[in-house]
Amino acid sequence: MKTYFNNYSDTMEINVLRLDHRLKRDARITTHVCLTSRAFGASKIYLSGEEDEKLMKNVKDLVARWGGNFQIEYKKNYVNLIEEWQAGGGEVIHLTMYGSQVQDIIDEIKESPKNKLIIVGGSRVPTKVYKKSDYNVSITKQPHSEVSSLAIFQHMLLDGAEFDLKFDDAVFEVVPTAEGKKVNIKENGKNSIKK
Amino acid sequence: MKTYFNNYSDTMEINVLRLDHRLKRDARITTHVCLTSRAFGASKIYLSGEEDEKLMKNVKDLVARWGGNFQIEYKKNYVNLIEEWQAGGGEVIHLTMYGSQVQDIIDEIKESPKNKLIIVGGSRVPTKVYKKSDYNVSITKQPHSEVSSLAIFQHMLLDGAEFDLKFDDAVFEVVPTAEGKKVNIKENGKNSIKK
Numbered sequence A, B: 001m002k003t004y005f006n007n008y009s010d011t012m013e014i015n016v017l018r019l020d021h022r023l024k025r026d027a028r029i030t031t032h033v034c035l036t037s038r039a040f041g042a043s044k045i046y047l048s049g050e051e052d053e054k055l056m057k058n059v060k061d062l063v064a065r066w067g068g069n070f071q072i073e074y075k076k077n078y079v080n081l082i083e084e085w086q087a088g089g090g091e092v093i094h095l096t097m098y099g100s101q102v103q104d105i106i107d108e109i110k111e112s113p114k115n116k117l118i119i120v121g122g123s124r125v126p127t128k129v130y131k132k133s134d135y136n137v138s139i140t141k142q143p144h145s146e147v148s149s150l151a152i153f154q155h156m157l158l159d160g161a162e163f164d165l166k167f168d169d170a171v172f173e174v175v176p177t178a179e180g181k182k183v184n185i186k187e188n189g190k191n192s193i194k195k
Helices: A027-039 A053-066 A078-087 A102-111 A127-132 A146-158 B027-039 B053-066 B078-087 B102-111 B127-132 B146-158
Strands: A014-021 A044-049 A071-074 A091-101 A116-120 A135-138 A172-174 A183-187 A190-194 B014-021 B044-049 B071-074 B091-101 B116-120 B135-138 B172-174 B183-187 B190-194
Touching: A014 A027, A014 A078, A014 A146, A027 A044, A027 A053, A027 A146, A027 B027, A027 B146, A044 A078, A053 A071, A078 A091, A078 A116, A078 A127, A091 A102, A091 A127, A091 A146, A102 A135, A102 A146, A116 A146, A146 B027, A146 B146, B014 B027, B014 B078, B014 B146, B027 B044, B027 B053, B027 B146, B044 B078, B053 B071, B078 B091, B078 B116, B078 B127, B091 B102, B091 B127, B091 B146, B102 B135, B102 B146, B116 B146
Parallel strands: A014 A044, A014 A116, A044 A071, A091 A116, A091 A135, B014 B044, B014 B116, B044 B071, B091 B116, B091 B135
Antiparallel strands: A172 A183, A183 A190, B172 B183, B183 B190
8 A cells, every 4th residue: 555745754855736716605615625635644734715713723623633634735826836836746637527537547647656646626627727737537427515525536646545645633533433422531641532 | 326216117115204493503414414415325315303395395395406305304203204114124223423434334224125215414413313213324333414414324335326327308417628618508408417
């Protein structure tokens, strides 16, 4: 199994760029985009659009409880970010229902060891994003969600390795059970189980 | 490749139950849950919690434009639905970050030809849902989103067959392109391409 650079490994860094965040309308969707990025192996998300300090604090608080070193940063000028990413040798994948079909293109993307910047859009994505991206990729040709598109793309990119990711220094850790809830809580050097 | 019963096939019917919808707070997330269900092969979604006629109309309008026969229904008493589903020979899979890990259990679930009712929760899922479900399944042990959990579960259940689903009588049909947008519009028996 390959390992991934989300503070735990050394092969490929995955970052996400979320375009056109709107404070009220998008707060929950963008939060889900952040958490999905993290759970599926990204090490950082950049938010563009309206700056949302409350959302960023919520995500940081969650990371502190659930572990790992996931970063979140506001980026007003995302075009600069795209250009810097590519200048640094990374490639850019824009998820859009209009792009090449993921099942046709994923092997090519996986074979390249370049760091990946995955872009998920807002309501209207400017043409320049399509043009600057190395890949425009669709996750089915149907309308659904930037959250599900991102999850499926990262899952396919990692070949399911997200299920084995470790998140260091977590306070909360789920203990999988077939029925009910079980969480291991590590505080002040002690473990306790909450059901 | 297996085919799936989403009005196009004859093997396994997949329905989704979304618990505890709240009118204002959940409108967009629940919409994304509906569209993800449809795009990844479910034939119907049941919404529980607060009744939301506007959301249901929006989803129906989208189905009319994008094709297929996806159904949406409000169900106040979801416990009845679970019991009827099981009495009719179907099985129930509740997606929760506390459950058995999907990578350990998906083969068992796939091998069973029973119809599947997939439950995605709201903020607090009652213990009875855990107890009545045939499977409680986690998509990673990390917090992320009911939208991403549903997409990954359906993708793994269908082995990627969602990429080949056909949606009958669509007005809009995406023509995948590596750069830019291309949509085939079928109206009044005529086709036109919009870019």
